[in-house]
Every structure is written in C-alpha cells, then in structure tokens.
Amino acid sequence: MNTHFDIIIIGSGAGGATIAYKLADSGKKILILERGDYIPIEKENWNSEEVFVKNRYTTKEKWLDKADKEFSPGQHYNVGGNTKLYGAALFRMRESDFGAVRHHGGISPQWPISYTDLKPYYLEAETLYNVHGERGIDPTDPKDKNPYPLPPLPHEPRIQDLVNDLKNFGLHPFPLPIGVNPDTDKKASGPFVLDRFDGFPDPTEHKADAQTNSLRLALQHENVSLWTQAKVTKLLTNPTGNEIAGVEVQYQNEDMVLHADLVILSAGAINSAALLLNSTTNLHPNGLGNSSGVVGRHYMFHNNSAMIALSTEPNDTKFGKTFGINDYYHNSDDFDFPLGHIQMLGKSDKVQISGDSPIPAPGFTFDLMAKHAVDFWLTSEDLPDPNNRIVLKDGKIKVIYTHNNMLAHQKLTEKLKFALEHSGKFSTFFPKNIYFSKDMDIAAVAHQNGTIRFGNDSKTSALDIFCQSHDVKNLFVVDGSFFVSSSAVNPALTIIAMALRVGDYIKSEIDK
Numbered sequence: 001m002n003t004h005f006d007i008i009i010i011g012s013g014a015g016g017a018t019i020a021y022k023l024a025d026s027g028k029k030i031l032i033l034e035r036g037d038y039i040p041i042e043k044e045n046w047n048s049e050e051v052f053v054k055n056r057y058t059t060k061e062k063w064l065d066k067a068d069k070e071f072s073p074g075q076h077y078n079v080g081g082n083t084k085l086y087g088a089a090l091f092r093m094r095e096s097d098f099g100a101v102r103h104h105g106g107i108s109p110q111w112p113i114s115y116t117d118l119k120p121y122y123l124e125a126e127t128l129y130n131v132h133g134e135r136g137i138d139p140t141d142p143k144d145k146n147p148y149p150l151p152p153l154p155h156e157p158r159i160q161d162l163v164n165d166l167k168n169f170g171l172h173p174f175p176l177p178i179g180v181n182p183d184t185d186k187k188a189s190g191p192f193v194l195d196r197f198d199g200f201p202d203p204t205e206h207k208a209d210a211q212t213n214s215l216r217l218a219l220q221h222e223n224v225s226l227w228t229q230a231k232v233t234k235l236l237t238n239p240t241g242n243e244i245a246g247v248e249v250q251y252q253n254e255d256m257v258l259h260a261d262l263v264i265l266s267a268g269a270i271n272s273a274a275l276l277l278n279s280t281t282n283l284h285p286n287g288l289g290n291s292s293g294v295v296g297r298h299y300m301f302h303n304n305s306a307m308i309a310l311s312t313e314p315n316d317t318k319f320g321k322t323f324g325i326n327d328y329y330h331n332s333d334d335f336d337f338p339l340g341h342i343q344m345l346g347k348s349d350k351v352q353i354s355g356d357s358p359i360p361a362p363g364f365t366f367d368l369m370a371k372h373a374v375d376f377w378l379t380s381e382d383l384p385d386p387n388n389r390i391v392l393k394d395g396k397i398k399v400i401y402t403h404n405n406m407l408a409h410q411k412l413t414e415k416l417k418f419a420l421e422h423s424g425k426f427s428t429f430f431p432k433n434i435y436f437s438k439d440m441d442i443a444a445v446a447h448q449n450g451t452i453r454f455g456n457d458s459k460t461s462a463l464d465i466f467c468q469s470h471d472v473k474n475l476f477v478v479d480g481s482f483f484v485s486s487s488a489v490n491p492a493l494t495i496i497a498m499a500l501r502v503g504d505y506i507k508s509e510i511d512k
C-alpha cells in the first residue's frame with residue numbers, strides 16, 4: 001500500500017471536499033481521509049423519527065460540557081460532513097461583517113481580509129453549489145453586478161401569503177439563497193418536488209452538498225482518492241518541528257502512518273482544534289501550531305433558535321425554506337445594536353413538534369399543530385470569547401462555553417413575534433399566540449467556527465490570511481476554524497469560498 005502522497009486532506013465536508021475539487025486538476029497525488037462512510041440511500045433518510053428522535057446519522061460518541069457532564073453532539077461523521085444534513089442556505093457574509101462591529105455584548109473584531117478579497121470566490125462558490133437567489137432585495141445584500149447562478153426558488157401559496165403580509169407590515173423579505181441541484185440527470189417523467197431538506201440526508205441529491213457538488217468532481221481525476229472510515233489520530237512533525245512529517249491514521253483495523261508534502265486539515269472547527277491539541281511534542285507542548293495559544297479558543301456557533309409559529313390558517317407547504325428577513329441585521333428602531341437574521345426552516349411535522357414540546361397547544365393534537373405550523377430559524381452573532389474553547393479531557397472533546405450577546409437574540413425573537421402577530425395570520429384564532437421555540441444548546445454544532453483563527457500576527461493567530469499555519473509551514477486549516485467572528489449568517493458559503501481561495505493560493509504560490 002502506498003503511504004506517500006503529495007497532498008493529504010483530512011475531512012470531506014465543505015472545506016475539505018471543495019479544496020479537493022480546486023486542487024484536483026493540479027496533477028498532484030491527493031488523498032482525502034474521511035473518518036466516516038457514505039450515508040446509505042434508504043427509506044430512513046426522510047423518516048423524522050429515525051433522523052431526529054433516534055439520531056440515525058449522528059455520531060454516537062460523547063463529548064463533555066464545561067461541568068464535565070457528557071452530552072451527545074449533533075455531529076455527523078460521513079462523506080460530505082455536516083453538509084449532508086444541512087439546509088443549504090448559502091449566504092455571503094455581509095460587507096460590514098468583515099470590519100469591527102459594535103454589539104450590545106461587546107465588539108466583533110475586524111477580519112484580516114476584506115469582503116473584496118473573498119468576493120470573486122463567493123461567486124465561484126455560488127456557481128459550484130448551484131445557489132438560487134436574487135440580488136438587491138435583501139437590504140444588507142453585498143453588491144455584485146453578477147446575478148445568482150440560478151433564479152430564486154418559488155414560494156408555495158401559504159408562504160407567498162406570508163411574504164406579502166410581512167411586506168405590508170413594512171419588512172423586506174427576500175428570496176433565500178439556497179443550493180439546489182437542477183434536474184439535469186433526472187430520468188423520471190415528472191418534475192421533482194422539494195420536500196424533506198433541513199436536517200435530512202437527500203437521497204435524490206437535489207441538495208447541493210459537499211459530496212455531491214465538489215467531492216464527486218474531484219474524484220473524477222485519477223490522481224485523487226478517498227479513504228472512508230479512516231480516522232486521523234495525530235499529526236507528527238519533523239525533528240525541527242516546523243513541518244508535518246507523518247499523519248497517524250486508523251484505517252481498515254490497522255494503525256499506520258502516512259506521509260505528504262502538504263497537509264490540509266478540514267475536520268471541522270471542533271475536531272480540527274482537537275487534533276492539533278492532541279498532536280503535542282516537546283517543541284509544541286500546547287498542541288501543534290499553537291505557539292499563539294489560540295488553538296481551541298474563541299469557539300463560536302451562533303445564538304440560534306428554531307421557532308414554530310402556529311398560524312390561524314392551515315399550512316400545507318412542502319418546502320417552506322424560501323425567504324429570509326434581514327431588516328434587523330444591523331439594528332432596529334429601538335435597539336442601536338445588531339439583532340441578527342431570520343430565515344424559514346423546512347416544514348415541521350408532528351414527530352418533530354412532539355419531540356420539542358412536552359404538551360400540545362390547548363385543544364390541539366400534535367398532528368393538528370403540524371398542519372398549522374410555520375417554521376423559522378433565528379440567528380444572532382455570538383462573540384469570540386477566548387474562554388469559550390475546545391479542550392481535551394480523558395481522551396474526550398470538552399466544550400467549554402458560556403453564552404454571550406443574548407439580549408440581541410431575545411429582541412430579534414420579540415421582533416419576529418410582533419411582526420407575525422400584526423401581519424394578519426397569527427392573531428385571530430387563538431386568544432393569545434402560542435409559540436414553541438427550541439433554543440440551540442452546545443450540542444448544536446452545525447455552525448461551529450473560530451477555534452484556529454487566522455490573522456497577520458503570529459502572536460494572536462494560528463494561521464495566516466491564506467489559512468497556512470504560522471508555525472508549521474506545510475499545514476493548512478480549511479474549515480470554519482479560521483473565522484475571527486461568526487457574523488449572523490450561515491457559515492458554509494464562506495468556508496467554501498475560502499477553500500477555493502486557498503486552493504488558488506496553493507497552486508500559484510506553494511505548488512511551483
């Protein structure tokens with residue numbers, strides 16, 4: 001078995017799969033290591049009880065919270081990473097997010113690059129992941145003369161009514177940028193109708209995820225290979241400590257050491273930090289590439305809430321994830337600080353509602369509630385606190401996290417409820433409105449970022465502006481780890497865009 005490669009990529013999610021795609025035409029011998037396997041195509045893919053109650057596709061490993069209490073993280077180890085079960089909302093960060101932003105809870109720091117640096121890669125990422133959308137309607141939308149690659153997804157009737165009502169209320173709902181693969185290879189005689197999406201794996205491959213839209217293209221090149229069920233346990237360095245000399249991996253019930261000229265770590269912000277922290281040496285006593293001491297610190301995953309509002313009218317929508325609201329992204333009329341972002345979620349069913357709520361609404365069964373449910377996702381920025389961190393204890397990942405900037409999220413929730421109460425469809429049936437909302441605790445890791453931040457100063461950052469380690473010259477980290485702030489939009493497109501940017505840099509500056 002060959003154990004030497006030009007490039008080893010650890011992880012096949014948004015970062016790893018995309019940079020594999022970008023580097024595939026280099027001719028270099030590239031190996032992608034994925035600790036999981038392909039998600040099987042099976043009827044359980046779209047079964048709510050299997051996915052949300054039995055956690056069929058979620059890791060069974062346990063992590064620790066700050067009190068050393070075990071919890072089950074919503075982490076997915078499979079080809080395509082967490083994107084196989086994400087909602088494919090693919091946002092550019094707002095231009096202002098790249099600068100210092102004053103929040104009620106503190107300062108969101110300036111990034112070491114600007115929006116302009118990432119702008120062409122955002123467009124490339126939107127094209128690669130088949131993003132549907134329309135520019136210029138979202139009041140915070142970064143300007144770009146180029147349209148989205150594909151037109152916005154249409155609203156179903158009940159959602160269109162809601163959009164109209166919110167416009168009349170004075171808000172500016174806009175088409176949600178969603179990655180959906182067209183029916184280019186369909187063999188069926190009829191059109192495909194989008195349905196199960198958020199949180200579900202998609203056996204039809206209409207969801208634009210890392211495996212379908214990047215990894216598959218990379219693997220068409222003979223110089224690119226993928227090992228599944230290959231768990232990397234440690235990175236080894238040369239005698240001087242400035243290069244990775246070996247990659248320890250458990251593969252096919254065997255422990256082995258692989259070698260590469262270049263290593264790209266894309267295991268996700270939590271696991272990438274954990275791997276570096278586990279790769280200690282005499283020259284790297286606090287973890288590999290951690291002379292700055294920031295590895296594992298500044299962990300962020302957003303202040304998120306999933307809220308179900310009960311409409312006075314039935315909602316027979318199949319795919320409701322078609323619009324967002326950013327009117328409160330920067331501030332509101334009574335709060336001079338950013339509140340955050342609102343978007344629709346996939347339509348909930350009675351299994352999901354019954355799992356989140358201890359009792360149904362008065363006079364309603366869970367089934368009836370589901371028929372009237374309208375689903376929202378609210379995101380506010382959590383701020384990078386060095387004490388919010390990932391550490392290792394007794395061989396387990398430990399997440400030390402204390403929420404911050406929560407007043408903004410509370411006010412965002414209040415703004416949405418007020419808008420719904422006064423938009424004409426959420427106030428006449430019940431004497432007072434009933435909302436079941438589910439806040440996302442530390443087990444919700446879909447938006448994980450910030451643990452191996454990039455920057456110009458090696459004393460305060462672990463990576464340079466092209467995600468190359470300051471300390472270990474043949475190591476790049478390409479996932480949500482490099483973020484210095486979380487913004488208030490989904491991080492996936494920024495991870496994908498940075499992977500494309502770093503891929504160009506490696507081909508032009510490293511691979512000469």
